[in-house]
Amino acid sequence: MGWISVVPFIVVIIAAIWTKQVIPSLLFAVVVAGYIIDPHWLGGMMTALGFIIEGLRDEANLKIILFLYAFSALIGLVKMSGGIKGFVKEATERIDHKRGAFILTWLSSLGTFSAPSFRIVTIGPVMKALRRNIPMTKQELGFVIETTASPLVVLIPIATAFVGYMTSVIELSLQQANTDGDAYSLYINSIPFNFFAFSMLIVGFYMSFFHKNKKPAKDAENLGQEKRDDDSQWEDCHPAVTKNLPAQPWHLIIPLISVIALTFFLMYMVGIREGETGFSALINANVLDAMVLAVVLTLVGFVVYLKFRNEKLRKMMNTLVDGGNEMMSVIVLLAMVWGLSSGSEALEFADVISTSFDWIPAGFVAVIIFIVGCGLSYFIGSAWGTWGILMPVGVSIATVAGSSLPVVIGAVFASGTFGAFASPLSDDTNTTAGILNLNPVKYARFKLKPALIAASFASVLYFGLSFIL
Numbered sequence: 249m250g251w252i253s254v255v256p257f258i259v260v261i262i263a264a265i266w267t268k269q270v271i272p273s274l275l276f277a278v279v280v281a282g283y284i285i286d287p288h289w290l291g292g293m294m295t296a297l298g299f300i301i302e303g304l305r306d307e308a309n310l311k312i313i314l315f316l317y318a319f320s321a322l323i324g325l326v327k328m329s330g331g332i333k334g335f336v337k338e339a340t341e342r343i344d345h346k347r348g349a350f351i352l353t354w355l356s357s358l359g360t361f362s363a364p365s366f367r368i369v370t371i372g373p374v375m376k377a378l379r380r381n382i383p384m385t386k387q388e389l390g391f392v393i394e395t396t397a398s399p400l401v402v403l404i405p406i407a408t409a410f411v412g413y414m415t416s417v418i419e420l421s422l423q424q425a426n427t428d429g430d431a432y433s434l435y436i437n438s439i440p441f442n443f444f445a446f447s448m449l450i451v452g453f454y455m456s457f458f459h460k461n462k463k464p465a466k467d468a469e470n471l472g473q474e475k476r477d478d479d480s481q482w483e484d485c486h487p488a489v490t491k492n493l494p495a496q497p498w499h500l501i502i503p504l505i506s507v508i509a510l511t512f513f514l515m516y517m518v519g520i521r522e523g524e525t526g527f528s529a530l531i532n533a534n535v536l537d538a539m540v541l542a543v544v545l546t547l548v549g550f551v552v553y554l555k556f557r558n559e560k561l562r563k564m565m566n567t568l569v570d571g572g573n574e575m576m577s578v579i580v581l582l583a584m585v586w587g588l589s590s591g592s593e594a595l596e597f598a599d600v601i602s603t604s605f606d607w608i609p610a611g612f613v614a615v616i617i618f619i620v621g622c623g624l625s626y627f628i629g630s631a632w633g634t635w636g637i638l639m640p641v642g643v644s645i646a647t648v649a650g651s652s653l654p655v656v657i658g659a660v661f662a663s664g665t666f667g668a669f670a671s672p673l674s675d676d677t678n679t680t681a682g683i684l685n686l687n688p689v690k691y692a693r694f695k696l697k698p699a700l701i702a703a704s705f706a707s708v709l710y711f712g713l714s715f716i717l
Contacts, residue, residue: 253595256281256588260637261624268673270633271577274584281591296587299594303586308419311536312412313579317572318543319409322503323366324571325550325564331500332370333489338497340377349378350392350456357396363409364397364668364676370500371396372683373489387694388455390680394695395452397676398631398668399445402661405436406511409575412536413582417635418657420589421643424597427653432535434657441614441658443709444622445665447702503550510542578632585636592640611714613651617642618659618710622703625667629674634664659710670699 256277263273282296303309326332343349353371375382375389382389401408419431515538551564608616617638625634639660646656668674672692681688 251600252284253592253597253600255284256591256595257597257637257641260588264628264633264637265624268628270628270630270636271581271584274581274588274633274636278584278587278591281588281595285591285594296591299590300583300587302590303420304583306586308536309416309582309586311540312416312582315412315536315540315543316409316575316578316582318540318547319363320575321568321572322507322543322547322550323363324567324574325547325554326500326503327487327571328493328563328567329499329554329559330494330496331498331503333493334495334497335370335500336373336377336489337495339374343374343378346382346384347457349375349382353393353396353456354453357400364401365679367397367401368393368676368679368683369489372680376684384455386684386686387691390684390686390691391695391698392452392455394669394676394680395448395455398665399448399452402445402631402665403439403442405432405439406508406515406535406539409578411435412539413578413632414635414661415536416582417585417639418643420586421640424589424593424640425644425647427643427647429653434653437654438658438661441655441713442662442665443658443706444618444662444702447705448665448669448699451698451702503546506546506549507542510545511539514538514541581632581636588636589640597640597644608645608649609714610646610649610651612711613642613646613649614655614659614713615707615710617645617656618663618703618707621660621663622666625664626671627667627673629667629671629677631664631668631674634667635660638663655710655713662706666699666703670696 259280260273260277263276264270267273278299279293279296282294282299283292286292286295339352343352352374356371357367371393372390375393379386379389384392401410402414405411415431415435418434422429422431422434515535518538547568551561551568554564555561621634621638621642624638625631628634639657642656642660643653645651646653668676670692671677672689677692677695678688680686681691
């Protein structure tokens with residue numbers, strides 16, 4: 249096919265930056281790949297549809313969809329039963345000073361690391377309620393909250409909404425590059441090389457415990473409106489903490505403990521069943537099976553528990569469906585990514601990369617991929633979209649150049665994390681801004697400077713590795 253096989257990736261990058269919409273851009277790229285294979289007006293569309301269906305038929309991909317949907321349904325049930333509201337209520341009644349608030353912020357990550365939005369919705373209202381006792385502006389407060397969202401979640405290898413997706417994009421990238429390797433093991437090995445995430449965590453930790461602001465705790469943003477009387481009221485700042493919900497903190501704590509404990513237990517048991525022993529039984533290629541089972545079992549147990557608490561079954565079922573449907577945009581995104589991968593394989597994308605980019609020094613692949621990915625993720629505002637677009641390219645180039653796959657994979661994940669944290673289009677930015685009553689664009693502009701400092705530091709580290717590895 250030659251260089252024409254690169255066209256779908258060029259199309260998706262240009263379309264994503266232009267439209268700021270990842271899913272339509274990916275779909276357009278899949279259609280372009282279909283018409284390159286079969287230029288007939290109907291054949292090209294049918295070929296593109298076949299690419300998407302091929303990805304959806306894969307057993308591992310179906311497990312990822314099941315995990316994401318079930319996990320989101322469980323979070324919906326936690327919200328409905330007052331788990332998040334109960335946690336916020338207990339925290340605001342027991343904590344009345346800055347240090348305690350930030351100790352809670354960091355310690356709560358042990359139980360709420362499942363998804364960035366979940367972290368923000370759980371901690372954001374607590375900080376909102378305590379803001380008058382914290383000598384920080386709302387932008388600074390939002391910054392601290394967000395450093396424990398995507399930059400933290402991306403580093404945790406089990407029981408998160410990210411793990412299944414991240415493993416999936418590595419797996420399809422390996423297949424596309426005709427390279428052997430275990431996707432989950434590569435993800436584990438790439439974690440130390442997500443330099444941006446570690447840099448932001450360090451900055452967030454400093455802001456939490458050592459930052460001193462002599463200015464009064466007033467919002468520095470000019471929102472063009474008078475200060476709201478309810479600016480520190482946490483109830484109704486998000487649907488998860490509305491006044492009409494009950495306050496039951498254990499409805500948050502118990503399900504999360506269950507998911508984490510069952511994941512570890514089932515990972516080990518699946519490993520034992522496959523003939524592994526010791527630590528190898530715990531960290532194995534079937535981690536996705538354990539995660540799916542852990543979430544489904546917790547979900548079933550939680551429904552039974554709430555039924556005994558006289559919760560209406562119809563209400564719970566509607567909540568489960570509504571909660572699961574919140575993940576549909578991500579599932580559609582996955583389907584498009586898988587479709588583009590199938591199309592790229594049919595166009596022999598990896599062969600073109602292998603003959604065209606073998607001149608790139610092995611040590612410089614990671615830093616180049618990171619810088620390009622940061623630009624892409626900032627303009628599209630999606631970590632998941634950036635990973636889906638960039639990972640196949642990064643792995644293919646790394647394979648040809650002889651680069652360390654964990655380093656390059658870590659650089660791709662780091663670049664997506666940059667966009668999730670810094671972009672005014674990201675879900676993290678807009679969720680935090682909504683809870684704290686901030687202007688999303690001005691708030692993102694405030695975060696951009698420290699994010700660029702962390703990204704520059706990460707770039708230096710990737711560049712420095714080129715002389716070591």
